[in-house]
Amino acid sequence: MGDLHSYGSGRSTxxxxxxxxxxxxxDLKKLPLPMDVTPYWRKPRMQPTDPTERPYFFYGKNPVSALYEILVIRRQAPPKFKFVLLNRERRVEVxxxxxxxxxxxxxLSKKEAKANAAERMLWMMGFKKLMQMHNPSLDPSEVRLFQCxxxxxxxxxxxxxxxxxxxxLKAAATTDQSASEDSLETPSSSHLQDVASVPQTIMSGGLDNTVSSGSVTQDCNVK
Structure with a gap:
């Protein structure tokens, strides 16, 4: 995993x-955590849209998969299929x-019966006109153009x-950056006044010069 390597042994894989x-x-727990990473709960997520709002959602799609996708996005219970074999007619009823x-x-087959039932259910849910618009009856010369x-x-x-x-994502990043800048401590007015009252000799380094010169003269006097 990256630059980290580990080995393990056992009786089974x-x-x-x-x-x-x-x-x-x-080893991963010992690594330092990055400080500039936005937590996942603050990141905006791509909201799932209703499948019927997508352009040409039913085009060339199996009715069973379309029905499942619609129910999942709408957070509804999955469809329930019940099959019965008709021995006399040799057909499958679902x-x-x-x-x-x-x-x-x-x-005649289980797959075909399931697709027909899903198509009828979509019609009952009010998607008949939309399915006909997404899968129109075209001439063979117009199929390629419509597909493009x-x-x-x-x-x-x-x-x-x-x-x-x-x-x-960009808007969320800018808001986090502005919030972090506002949280930084700004100097107060009293602190600025205290800094302004310091003698100019100290601010310019004159105090260091006087101390150093005094020490030099004292050493000279001792000698």
Missing amino acids: QRAKLRAAKKILE TLKVKDLQCKATA HVYREQNLYRLKILHDFKAS
């Missing part, structure tokens, strides 16, 4: 790694439940989020 990590941790919403879908447009909008959105985050 896990024990050897654990002992080596403990040794290097003791029941999807999200909070109070519930829907069913059937397909989607990637451009997504990259511009990422750059904007990154720029805002860096600006917040």
Whole structure:
């Protein structure tokens, strides 16, 4: 780890790694802590935005992953899938439940049935028009142009989020610097008056000259 090295031995690889990590941790505790590091609780964090606010969020995305991502960002419970095999029809029926919403879908495979159920659930949550806008039906000649447009909008959105985050970091650093400068002790007016009352001979070094000359003459007199 950097310039630090440690070795550990044991009957298993896990024990050897654990002992080596403990040794290097003791060496790390001896190192001085940096003083100009901002604590993590004071640093601004990149706030997660709602996925539906991102440009072309549903473009080319699996409905199951889109549903999971929306629920995670909104801090909701994950969806619950329940599969039933229909032997007579040789199809798979899946029941999807999200909070109070519930829907069913059937397909020849489990994966397809799960995707169909997730798509229906997104429609029930009010994302049908948005999904159709992000995945329009286009001619084969227009697919490439639309794909370039989607990637451009997504990259511009990422750059904007990154720029805002860096600006917040810079603002936090300036506020910390101004707070540290204000906390420094400033000389009081009484202290300035005391300094002003000191004779000019002492301030200019005349006292040292007089003392040194006196010692020289005294030595000469003794001789």
